[in-house]
Amino acid sequence: MNMQQMMIQAQKMQRELQKAQDALAKKEFTINKAGLVNIVVFGNKTIKEIKIEEDGFDPDNKEMIEELIVSGLNELFEQITAESDAIQERITGRTGLGF
Numbered sequence: 549m550n551m552q553q554m555m556i557q558a559q560k561m562q563r564e565l566q567k568a569q570d571a572l573a574k575k576e577f578t579i580n581k582a583g584l585v586n587i588v589v590f591g592n593k594t595i596k597e598i599k600i601e602e603d604g605f606d607p608d609n610k611e612m613i614e615e616l617i618v619s620g621l622n623e624l625f626e627q628i629t630a631e632s633d634a635i636q637e638r639i640t641g642r643t644g645l646g647f
Contacts, residue, residue: 561639568635575631577624581616584609589624591631 549557573592580586584604588596604613636642 565635565639568639569632572628572632572635577627579620579624581620582612585613585616585620587617587620587624589621589628591628593625593628595621 571591573590575591576588576596577591578586578588584601586597586599586601588598590596598617600613603609
């Protein structure tokens with residue numbers, strides 16, 4: 549493969565990667581924790597919404613609800629990272645490039 553073909557291939561790969569990253573950024577990831585907290589995050593790790601069920605508003609549940617929110621967000625961010633890594637590997641053949 550000559551240099552020009554390599555450049556064309558690299559540009560094609562970059563366009564595919566950008567398209568996949570744009571699609572991932574718009575994708576919604578949802579998790580429900582203990583039936584009390586529902587969290588929706590976009591693939592670009594922007595939080596869309598956090599809903600707490602009425603039972604979660606008991607003052608005795610405050611610490612548990614906070615832990616559920618943190619746990620839920622961490623799980624969603626792990627899912628997004630895993631999907632991003634899978635996209636990178638599918639398009640580039642390499643893992644761990646992240647974005």
